[in-house]
Amino acid sequence: xxxxxxxxxxxxxxxxxxxxxxxxxxxxxxxxxxxxxxxxxxxxxxxxxxxxxxxxxxxxxxxxxxxxxxxxxxxxxxxxxxxxxxxxxxx
Amino acid sequence: xxxxxxxxxxxxxxxxxxxxxxxxxxxxxxxxxxxxxxxxxxxxxxxxxxxxxxxxxxxxxxxxxxxxxxxxxxxxxxxxxxxxxxxxxxxxxxxxxxxxxxxxxxxxxxxxxxxxxxxxxxxxxxxxxxxxxxxxxxxxxxxxxxxxxxxxxxxxxxxxxxxxxxxxxxxxxxxxxxxxxxxxxxxxxxxxxxxxxxxxxxxxxxxxxxxxxxxxxxxxxxxxxxxxxxxxxxxxxxxxxxx
Numbered sequence: 486x487x488x489x490x491x492x493x494x495x496x497x498x499x500x501x502x503x504x505x506x507x508x509x510x511x512x513x514x515x516x517x518x519x520x521x522x523x524x525x526x527x528x529x530x531x532x533x534x535x536x537x538x539x540x541x542x543x544x545x546x547x548x549x550x551x552x553x554x555x556x557x558x559x560x561x562x563x564x565x566x567x568x569x570x571x572x573x574x575x576x
Numbered sequence: 577x578x579x580x581x582x583x584x585x586x587x588x589x590x591x592x593x594x595x596x597x598x599x600x601x602x603x604x605x606x607x608x609x610x611x612x613x614x615x616x617x618x619x620x621x622x623x624x625x626x627x628x629x630x631x632x633x634x635x636x637x638x639x640x641x642x643x644x645x646x647x648x649x650x651x652x653x654x655x656x657x658x659x660x661x662x663x664x665x666x667x668x669x670x671x672x673x674x675x676x677x678x679x680x681x682x683x684x685x686x687x688x689x690x691x692x693x694x695x696x697x698x699x700x701x702x703x704x705x706x707x708x709x710x711x712x713x714x715x716x717x718x719x720x721x722x723x724x725x726x727x728x729x730x731x732x733x734x735x736x737x738x739x740x741x742x743x744x745x746x747x748x749x750x751x752x753x754x755x756x757x758x759x760x761x762x763x764x765x766x767x768x769x770x771x772x773x774x775x776x777x778x779x780x781x782x783x784x785x786x787x788x789x790x791x792x793x794x795x796x797x798x799x800x801x802x803x804x805x806x807x808x809x810x811x812x813x814x815x816x817x818x819x
Contacts, residue, residue, distance in 0.1 A: 489640050492799075496799055497799070497803045497806060500803055501748075504752050505744070508747050508748040508751060509740055509744040509748075512744040516740065516743070534740075535601070537736050538744075541737045541738070541741040541744065544737060544741060551684075
């Protein structure tokens with residue numbers, strides 16, 4: 486049962502990454518547009534929403550890729566903290 | 577030549593109108609019932625044949641697929657917690673798989689190619705994760721919006737980002753299934769339209785492609801059902817473990 490596991494995981498990641506990025510940007514833009522509509526502050530929340538959405542999308546993709554990388558290294562659990570990450574801890 | 581989007585149209589088979597509300601039984605509802613019946617009778621037949629220590633062909637298929645989902649649930653939700661959610665995840669997987677496969681039969685209807693259907697699934701799962709989260713962690717559940725280790729200055733920025741990525745989950749979940757099924761079936765319809773309109777000398781070429789792409793679509797049906805259930809498990813697991 487585990488033979489095709491790597492292949493299946495690869496496919497599922499391939500299907501996930503692109504859509505995750507796009508949808509998060511769209512959701513951010515949509516929420517910004519909605520806020521503008523409610524508060525009458527067009528177009529500022531829309532602009533903010535697009536940027537926040539794109540950030541959220543990039544963050545999601547980064548997390549998925551990170552999970553995959555840890556699995557890829559096979560058992561040997563790498564410390565996930567990134568030396569360049571100022572918080573010293575991620576995820 | 578017929579429009580390649582023609583086979584996504586919903587039309588009523590048995591019109592029913594109750595107090596101005598359209599409750600007609602249409603081809604989409606029928607396809608859903610067929611999918612349900614396929615899953616139901618498959619397992620009924622397995623059980624009726626008698627569950628043996630040395631499994632027959634059908635029992636092997638049922639056991640392997642259930643074990644496969646069991647592993648999925650164990651991996652993403654956890655061994656103990658997963659027991660509660662296994663029936664839900666398993667029925668979700670088999671229903672989506674059956675609907676995807678039923679849709680591949682020429683002349684039938686692909687229920688998963690409707691955003692309403694996949695959206696309803698994803699929205700239900702989203703509400704379910706929220707309920708599980710609040711029931712399990714109470715108000716502490718809101719800390720899912722703040723990833724651990726984020727400096728204090730970043731928190732006002734991180735909360736909107738986390739809200740967006742939270743809301744994006746059910747949308748990407750539904751759009752992925754819907755888009756893959758719609759795209760695949762549109763390609764099939766276009767190629768088949770080409771095969772029908774071309775002369776006999778050229779028509780075999782697109783027709784051959786429809787055969788190949790049909791095989792691909794069967795694989796996609798399995799993969800999309802798998803991805804949908806995996807992500808359901810991931811989302812439920814995230815909410816239970818809370819980082």
